[in-house]
Amino acid sequence: MISEKANQIGESPTFKVAAKAKAMKAEGIDVVDLSLGEPDFPTPENVKAAGIKAIQENFTKYTESGGMPALKKVIAARIKEDYGLAYGPKEIIVSAGAKSTLFHVIQALVNEDEEVIIPAPFWVTYPHLVTLAKGKSVIVPTREENGFVLTAEELKAHISPATKALLLNSPSNPTGATYSRAQLEALADVLRKEDIYIITDDIYNKLVFDGFPYVSIVQLGEEIRKKTIIVNGVSKSYSMTGWRIGYACGPADVINGMDKIQSHTTSNPTSISQKATIEALSGPQFELSRMVAEFQRRRNYCLMKLQSAPRLSCFKSQGAFYLFPNVRAYYDMEFNGSPIRNSYGLAYYLLKEAQVALVPGDAFGADDHIRLSYATSMENLEKGMDRIVAALARLKPARKGKRVALSNAVTRVRKPVPVEAAVTEKVRDGLVEEVRAHLTPDTSFEWNANINGVVVQLRTNVPHLNDFWMENWYPAQLDADLEPHGILYAVDGIPGREPRAFYNTETKTGILVNCDTYGPLRGLALGLVADVSERLFGVHTVRGMAAEIGGQGLILVGPAGTRKTELFFELLRDPKFRFQSNDVVFVRYSGNAALADTVERKAYIPTNSVESLPRLAGLFDRSKCENVVVRKEDCANAECLRQDDCRLDRGSPFCYKASKDAQAMLDPAWLGGPSAFVKRSPLRWIFLLRNDAISPSAVQAPVEDALRILAAGEMPGMTRSAAAGPPPPFFNPHLLVRTEERLALQKSYFQRLLNSATVYLFNSGAAGAEKIKEIVGAS
Numbered sequence: 001m002i003s004e005k006a007n008q009i010g011e012s013p014t015f016k017v018a019a020k021a022k023a024m025k026a027e028g029i030d031v032v033d034l035s036l037g038e039p040d041f042p043t044p045e046n047v048k049a050a051g052i053k054a055i056q057e058n059f060t061k062y063t064e065s066g067g068m069p070a071l072k073k074v075i076a077a078r079i080k081e082d083y084g085l086a087y088g089p090k091e092i093i094v095s096a097g098a099k100s101t102l103f104h105v106i107q108a109l110v111n112e113d114e115e116v117i118i119p120a121p122f123w124v125t126y127p128h129l130v131t132l133a134k135g136k137s138v139i140v141p142t143r144e145e146n147g148f149v150l151t152a153e154e155l156k157a158h159i160s161p162a163t164k165a166l167l168l169n170s171p172s173n174p175t176g177a178t179y180s181r182a183q184l185e186a187l188a189d190v191l192r193k194e195d196i197y198i199i200t201d202d203i204y205n206k207l208v209f210d211g212f213p214y215v216s217i218v219q220l221g222e223e224i225r226k227k228t229i230i231v232n233g234v235s236k237s238y239s240m241t242g243w244r245i246g247y248a249c250g251p252a253d254v255i256n257g258m259d260k261i262q263s264h265t266t267s268n269p270t271s272i273s274q275k276a277t278i279e280a281l282s283g284p285q286f287e288l289s290r291m292v293a294e295f296q297r298r299r300n301y302c303l304m305k306l307q308s309a310p311r312l313s314c315f316k317s318q319g320a321f322y323l324f325p326n327v328r329a330y331y332d333m334e335f336n337g338s339p340i341r342n343s344y345g346l347a348y349y350l351l352k353e354a355q356v357a358l359v360p361g362d363a364f365g366a367d368d369h370i371r372l373s374y375a376t377s378m379e380n381l382e383k384g385m386d387r388i389v390a391a392l393a394r395l396k397p398a399r400k401g402k403r404v405a406l407s408n409a410v411t412r413v414r415k416p417v418p419v420e421a422a423v424t425e426k427v428r429d430g431l432v433e434e435v436r437a438h439l440t441p442d443t444s445f446e447w448n449a450n451i452n453g454v455v456v457q458l459r460t461n462v463p464h465l466n467d468f469w470m471e472n473w474y475p476a477q478l479d480a481d482l483e484p485h486g487i488l489y490a491v492d493g494i495p496g497r498e499p500r501a502f503y504n505t506e507t508k509t510g511i512l513v514n515c516d517t518y519g520p521l522r523g524l525a526l527g528l529v530a531d532v533s534e535r536l537f538g539v540h541t542v543r544g545m546a547a548e549i550g551g552q553g554l555i556l557v558g559p560a561g562t563r564k565t566e567l568f569f570e571l572l573r574d575p576k577f578r579f580q581s582n583d584v585v586f587v588r589y590s591g592n593a594a595l596a597d598t599v600e601r602k603a604y605i606p607t608n609s610v611e612s613l614p615r616l617a618g619l620f621d622r623s624k625c626e627n628v629v630v631r632k633e634d635c636a637n638a639e640c641l642r643q644d645d646c647r648l649d650r651g652s653p654f655c656y657k658a659s660k661d662a663q664a665m666l667d668p669a670w671l672g673g674p675s676a677f678v679k680r681s682p683l684r685w686i687f688l689l690r691n692d693a694i695s696p697s698a699v700q701a702p703v704e705d706a707l708r709i710l711a712a713g714e715m716p717g718m719t720r721s722a723a724a725g726p727p728p729p730f731f732n733p734h735l736l737v738r739t740e741e742r743l744a745l746q747k748s749y750f751q752r753l754l755n756s757a758t759v760y761l762f763n764s765g766a767a768g769a770e771k772i773k774e775i776v777g778a779s
């Protein structure tokens with residue numbers, strides 16, 4: 001299992017888009033890639049020559065971890081010339097790219113839970129760097145009408161005692177917005193009064209247009225300079241992205257902290273690249289002015305072309321090489337019936353339908369936008385811009401623009417919870433005392449469910465469990481002087497305990513500890529009710545998937561790996577079949593007939609059932625859900641990943657088939673009203689499922705054989721993983737009391753059932769739902 005932070009961190013979206021575009025090109029598709037964050041010019045010849053010379057002179061060993069003194073000197077000279085500020089060698093560090101510099105600044109400054117203010121739209125990497133330092137990003141949205149510039153008021157409103165730093169980026173990736181002196185002065189007025197560091201990422205400082213008078217905040221007086229760290233590098237200004245050189249200038253103690261950390265991460269930046277950088281920063285700078293002039297020409301061209309898309313508007317950038325058009329007006333438009341919902345959807349549409357690669361604005365904290373990089377040839381830009389404009393014009397207003405807001409609870413416990421089903425009354429009393437201490441009146445919930453006539457009271461401190469509990473069952477009225485038949489405690493936050501369930505049959509008490517997921521609670525409830533019902537009412541549970549046809553019931557019973565779900569939903573696709581339960585029925589006997597009852601108001605159903613019955617998706621949209629996946633990083637569906645066919649990539653806000661842990665509370669009436677759903681049926685057919693290569697597709701089984709298989713809970717000829725523990729008798733993991741006496745009682749119930757119904761051994765490896773239909777007379 002990878003660490004929480006590795007799991008939390010999203011892959012860099014720019015790299016992801018670039019990889020997609022590359023893969024499409026490999027398939028022979030003519031993709032125009034406008035996603036790249038690097039100049040398309042070659043590294044200047046004099047710089048390349050300096051690198052080659054370094055290799056020839058065997059300058060290929062470690063250098064000082066924080067960079068060569070000779071390079072620091074050149075950096076100092078560059079800063080002196082550009083900013084008019086003097087920095088000594090202890091105030092300068094060189095790293096393997098500005099990204100690495102930023103990583104080390106944040107590591108050196110930020111303690112756990114300290115805050116870094118990041119104006120949005122922001123460069124995608126910033127918040128992740130803060131997360132890696134266990135700090136908190138305080139994202140402050142800037143306004144497009146303010147030119148995407150942070151105002152003094154916005155800054156002031158977000159400073160707290162926990163604020164450690166402000167992270168500025170001018171010119172900005174992705175907007176190209178560049179702060180004027182007056183705008184920076186307004187921020188400096190606030191910052192002078194605060195004990196806050198300023199990190200200014202000036203990596204695009206040389207790429208400004210229209211003679212914009214560039215100023216960095218560090219230039220606004222000694223008070224500001226004392227708490228500012230300048231970050232820069234050669235990637236953008238000298239077309240040296242692959243050389244990996246970045247640097248920082250700032251207070252000596254901060255630089256020293258960064259150096260210590262860097263000495264354990266990358267050590268020194270590449271020796272050869274350092275030599276090349278000396279040449280880049282100190283050699284002739286005319287390539288740079290040529291590059292700036294070319295970028296300005298391209299920016300003007302792209303802006304002009306974007307104007308021909310009627311619903312789009314675009315901020316006129318003053319620097320860098322990106323445009324960040326506002327594409328909001330295209331959301332809820334559609335192409336061939338699929339709506340565009342957000343920047344991911346639009347980027348996906350433009351990639352697939354226009355073969356142009358762009359980066360969704362959401363990655364930069366601005367979902368109404370999309371990022372276009374013009375760091376590519378004019379020829380590519382002409383082709384790309386024409387395609388974008390034409391593809392946007394093909395979008396039609398959506399017929400049904402309704403957005404789905406998913407009701408989704410995300411829980412912590414995802415593994416099966418072990419059950420100790422035979423605890424003594426003494427242990428029970430101890431546990432109840434322990435959990436009760438955590439059920440304070442203002443944090444606990446109590447609700448009585450009527451499950452097959454058995455009144456079960458839930459006491460919990462987990463709002464989600466209470467919510468699903470009330471959704472799942474019918475309510476039970478309780479008179480003041482009447483006790484429930486059983487009580488379930490579901491209590492989270494008990495120190496020193498693993499998630500676990502306990503049951504005591506004498507007192508009909510279930511205790512679920514430190515589990516916030518609904519499945520184990522539901523299982524405990526069904527087990528308690530089975531325990532009471534077997535004894536008191538002569539009713540027993542049958543675990544399986546039940547449906548009805550022509551007034552008669554059938555149930556599919558069997559172990560995992562027998563395609564139960566697929567067969568079940570394949571049957572339900574035929575309107576002659578009615579849904580009864582996807583998990584369990586309670587069976588009572590009336591004369592010779594076995595009557596199967598569904599006792600749940602709503603079905604707790606894995607959302608990946610949509611793979612077998614796609615129309616469930618529309619019903620889950622309206623249901624309460626648990627653990628539906630909303631980020632691609634959490635997807636566990638190997639098949640979609642293999643096919644590179646991801647709904648989340650296409651802009652869908654969630655995916656039902658991405659994880660086996662996702663469940664919905666489905667109202668079965670929504671399947672199509674009374675004609676599609678039944679609560680009681682006389683149980684006529686039992687299909688005991690197996691899946692092997694040799695057995696016949698379906699044979700009627702003698703009662704004795706069927707009973708033996710059921711009692712063992714194992715299908716002869718099918719292997720079970722040892723890790724899954726002993727097989728549950730009657731294929732029913734909900735059975736809690738498994739004493740000899742009770743298993744004998746179960747057996748007698750099942751004997752009665754097998755005598756009143758017809759039992760088939762059904763090999764799902766040899767036949768499908770058609771065969772079942774044939775047997776029940778539905779084909």
Ligand code: PMP
Pocket residue numbers: 037096097098099100123169172173201203233234235241244245246
């Ligand atoms: N800061 C910003 C704003 C950037 O856009 C980039 C590159 N995309 C970097 C820093 C990092 O540049 P590098 O690591 O290549 O020096």
